[in-house]
Every structure is written in structure tokens, then in C-alpha cells.
Amino acid sequence: MGNKPTIAFSHLGCEKNRIDTEHMLGLLVEAGYQVDADEELADYVIVNTCSFIQAAREESVRTLVELAESDKKIVITGCMAQHFQEQLLDELPEAVALVGTGDYHKIVDVIKRAESGERVKEVSEEPTYIADETTPRYRTTTEGVAYLRISEGCDYRCAFCIIPHLRGNQRSRTIESIVQEAEHLASEGVKEIILISQITTNYGLDLYGEPKLAELLRALGKVDVPWIRMHYAYPTGLTPKVIEAIRETPNVLPYLDLPLQHSHPEVLRSMNRPWQGRVNDSIIERLKAEIPNAVLRTTLIVGFPGETDEHFEHLKQFIGRHEFDHIGVFTFSAEEGTSAYSLPNQLPQSVMDARRDALMQLQQPISLKKNRAQIGKVVDVLIEQENPQTGERIGRSARFSPDVDGLVYIEGDAPLGTIVPVLIVDADVYDLYGRVANAADLIQHSAIAVPASAVLK
Numbered sequence: 001m002g003n004k005p006t007i008a009f010s011h012l013g014c015e016k017n018r019i020d021t022e023h024m025l026g027l028l029v030e031a032g033y034q035v036d037a038d039e040e041l042a043d044y045v046i047v048n049t050c051s052f053i054q055a056a057r058e059e060s061v062r063t064l065v066e067l068a069e070s071d072k073k074i075v076i077t078g079c080m081a082q083h084f085q086e087q088l089l090d091e092l093p094e095a096v097a098l099v100g101t102g103d104y105h106k107i108v109d110v111i112k113r114a115e116s117g118e119r120v121k122e123v124s125e126e127p128t129y130i131a132d133e134t135t136p137r138y139r140t141t142t143e144g145v146a147y148l149r150i151s152e153g154c155d156y157r158c159a160f161c162i163i164p165h166l167r168g169n170q171r172s173r174t175i176e177s178i179v180q181e182a183e184h185l186a187s188e189g190v191k192e193i194i195l196i197s198q199i200t201t202n203y204g205l206d207l208y209g210e211p212k213l214a215e216l217l218r219a220l221g222k223v224d225v226p227w228i229r230m231h232y233a234y235p236t237g238l239t240p241k242v243i244e245a246i247r248e249t250p251n252v253l254p255y256l257d258l259p260l261q262h263s264h265p266e267v268l269r270s271m272n273r274p275w276q277g278r279v280n281d282s283i284i285e286r287l288k289a290e291i292p293n294a295v296l297r298t299t300l301i302v303g304f305p306g307e308t309d310e311h312f313e314h315l316k317q318f319i320g321r322h323e324f325d326h327i328g329v330f331t332f333s334a335e336e337g338t339s340a341y342s343l344p345n346q347l348p349q350s351v352m353d354a355r356r357d358a359l360m361q362l363q364q365p366i367s368l369k370k371n372r373a374q375i376g377k378v379v380d381v382l383i384e385q386e387n388p389q390t391g392e393r394i395g396r397s398a399r400f401s402p403d404v405d406g407l408v409y410i411e412g413d414a415p416l417g418t419i420v421p422v423l424i425v426d427a428d429v430y431d432l433y434g435r436v437a438n439a440a441d442l443i444q445h446s447a448i449a450v451p452a453s454a455v456l457k
Contacts, residue, residue, distance in 0.1 A: 008042035013050025026136030102127025201237025303352030412436030
């Protein structure tokens with residue numbers, strides 16, 4: 001063991017990348033490698049890169065160049081390795097290995113081969129692998145939360161998205177496999193499991209011949225974990241059966257992350273999402289009616305080629321009409337290899353930036369109103385951090401997903417990784433402020449002093 005090199009990780013990109021990183025860490029630790037958080041002390045640095053949009057690639061390149069200038073042996077993994085394999089090997093002589101998105105499970109063998117002097121390229125042309133509950137994993141999230149990947153890849157071909165090219169077609173895990181991993185995470189003390197895939201509402205279609213998200217949610221309802229949260233619920237997949245499962249499964253949070261991207265039918269048609277334009281409004285209204293007080297988040301793209309002032313005004317009215325709890329807004333990024341790359345009527349970056357800022361300004365008073373509605377309530381909060389100077393606790397309520405939504409800043413003592421009742425006393429556009437609830441608070445607010453998942457429902 002002492003002769004094995006020390007390895008550090010530099011993780012970039014989304015939570016899907018994070019899970020890949022966690023599996024590589026688990027495999028290397030199991031094989032007896034020493035993994036160090038300090039890149040300076042490491043013999044090898046594994047950089048798990050992102051290539052979703054230009055800004056992400058630029059961050060990945062900066063990281064790679066900085067490590068190269070430090071004379072580190074670099075192993076490049078993830079989406080950039082899949083996307084630009086030849087260019088990376090040509091331009092970065094310090095890169096001793098390249099590992100694609102469907103090959104991270106081979107990381108131990110890759111390091112061994114690199115140690116013997118081989119310059120390794122392990123990139124499957126069509127990624128087909130997906131890790132399951134038997135694949136070693138070393139979590140990098142806070143102790144109370146874990147991501148659980150239910151499927152990988154995507155069968156859709158949205159005009160702006162390069163993900164199918166980088167991660168392959170959809171491949172789902174079995175319900176039994178997912179439940180086993182969830183039970184293991186619960187046994188480790190995880191309080192919140194976040195289900196991720198490219199399109200969560202399509203879960204199981206490739207495996208069972210029809211989507212099985214409702215059945216999966218009900219199966220996960222039997223796992224002893226307080227919060228199950230879904231990411232990336234494609235709106236047309238929120239069928240009555242799925243909505244009923246969300247409503248009837250107590251530990252499934254009514255938090256719906258809807259990647260709508262736009263509201264105008266013509267823009268959605270150009271995005272190769274034509275069916276969505278006919279149902280956007282009806283889906284949102286149905287969700288509000290059938291899951292009262294559901295937390296709705298969406299992501300939007302402004303500046304898609306051909307987006308006119310009228311299209312953008314339609315989007316503004318859509319946001320104002322539906323009052324989402326949270327929105328994320330991105331400017332269009334022309335990605336080579338997607339059909340939108342060569343579309344006519346590309347918009348200047350200045351126009352796209354102005355539209356993004358306008359949407360965020362429109363959303364701010366909506367978010368403030370939603371947050372201020374929490375004042376005076378006792379809500380469950382997962383404690384994740386402690387301010388070392390003040391002792392203040394920082395966590396999230398069921399309304400907030402990690403890294404994309406707000407935080408709850410809390411006075412009072414509460415152990416990390418636990419869910420505690422908190423009396424909300426103030427709020428701003430993004431965050432809530434409160435104190436650990438005492439007995440009097442719980443009596444006074446007994447109507448809502450129940451699990452947040454039940455409150456929201």
C-alpha cells in the first residue's frame with residue numbers, strides 16, 4: 001500500500017459528475033490508494049470535467065492549465081474527456097490519462113497503467129455503463145444529504161443540449177437496485193436523498209417499456225429516510241399516477257424541479273420540444289390544484305436563436321403569471337454538435353445578458369413574497385453547516401434544494417446532519433432566518449409543527 005501513489009480530485013460540474021467522482025473515490029480507496037484533499041501533496045490529480053456549456057469548459061480548462069503549470073500528473077475524466085479527447089491529449093502533455101463518462105469504473109486499472117508509463121485513453125465511443133448499489137462510493141456531500149442516480153443518459157434530442165452525445169442514451173437502474181442503495185444511505189444517517197437523472201419522469205422507460213417513476217416513489221416511501229427529493233421532472237411526464245404517488249408518499253417532498261426552458265410554442269418548437277408548448281400552462285395549473293402549496297422550481301433559457309421581443313415578453317408574462325418559488329435563468333450557449341449551433345438569427349450576448357437580468361429582476365419580488373410567507377411558521381430544517389465564528393447553524397428547509405436554492409440561517413444549538421424544527425423570524429429574496437424552536441413555539445404553532453413534507457402537502 002505504501003508504494004501506491006497519492007491521488008487528489010478536482011470536481012467540476014453537476015451532481016451527476018459528483019456521483020461519478022464519488023464512485024472513483026470509492027474504487028480507489030477500496031484498492032488501497034491514499035486519497036488526499038490537498039492537490040499539492042498528490043502524485044496524481046484526477047480532474048472530473050464539465051463540458052455542458054462554454055462557461056463550464058472554460059472553468060475546466062483553467063483548472064487543467066493551473067495543474068499543468070504545477071507539474072502535476074493529470075488524469076482527465078468526465079464530459080470534456082468524452083467531448084474533446086484528441087484535442088486534450090494533443091494540447092496537454094501533462095495529461096497521463098483520459099477517461100470517458102462511461103468508463104469511470106475502470107479508474108483503478110487506468111492509474112495502474114499510467115504508473116507503468118502508458119499514456120491511457122479509456123473512452124467508450126457510446127457510453128453504456130451505469131453504476132449500481134454494488135459499486136464502491138465515497139460521498140463528498142454533507143453528512144445529511146446524498147444524491148442517488150436512478151438513470152443515466154437521455155433519449156431526447158433537444159436542439160440546445162449536448163448531453164446525449166456526452167453521456168449516451170437513457171439507461172435506468174432497477175427499482176430493487178435503487179431501493180437497496182437508498183436503504184444503505186439511510187443506514188449511514190442520510191436524511192435527504194435527491195433522485196437525479198437527465199429526465200427523472202422518464203425513469204424506467206428503457207428497462208420496463210413504460211415509465212415507472214410512480215412505482216419507484218412508492219417503493220422509496222418504505223425506506224426510513226425523512227426526505228426524498230426529485231430533480232429534473234420533465235413536465236409532460238407528471239402524469240396523474242405520478243402526482244398521486246407524490247401526494248400519497250409521506251417522505252416524498254412536493255418539490256418539483258421542472259426544466260421548462262421556455263414558454264412560447266414557437267421557441268419550444270425550435271428547441272425540439274414541440275409538445276411542451278401546448279401544455280405548459282395546463283401542467284402548472286394542474287400541479288397547483290392537485291398538490292396544493294407544492295414548491296415549483298424551473299430553469300429557463302433566454303436568447304435561443306430567433307427569440308424575438310414578443311417571444312421574450314411571452315416568457316415574462318408566463319413567469320409573472322405562475323409565480324414559481326425558484327427559477328434559474330441561463331443564456332443560450334451555441335454548442336458544436338447540437339442542431340441549434342447552426343441555426344440562423346443568433347442573438348448578441350449583450351441582448352441575452354439583458355434578458356437574463358430582466359427575468360431575474362422580475363423573479364425577485366416573487367421569491368421575496370414566497371419566502372416572507374414562511375415568517376412565523378415552524379418548519380423542519382436539515383442542519384448542514386456551522387459558522388465557526390458565531391456558532392450559527394446553516395441548513396435548508398424542504399423548500400430549498402442544495403446549491404441551487406436558498407439557505408436557512410439559525411440561532412440555537414442543533415447537531416449537524418439532523419432535522420430540527422425552526423421558527424422562521426425573517427426572510428429576504430433568497431434566504432430564511434430563524435431560531436431552533438422551543439416547546440412554547442411548538443405549542444403555539446402546533447398546527448404546523450409536523451414534518452415539513454406533510455406541511456407542504
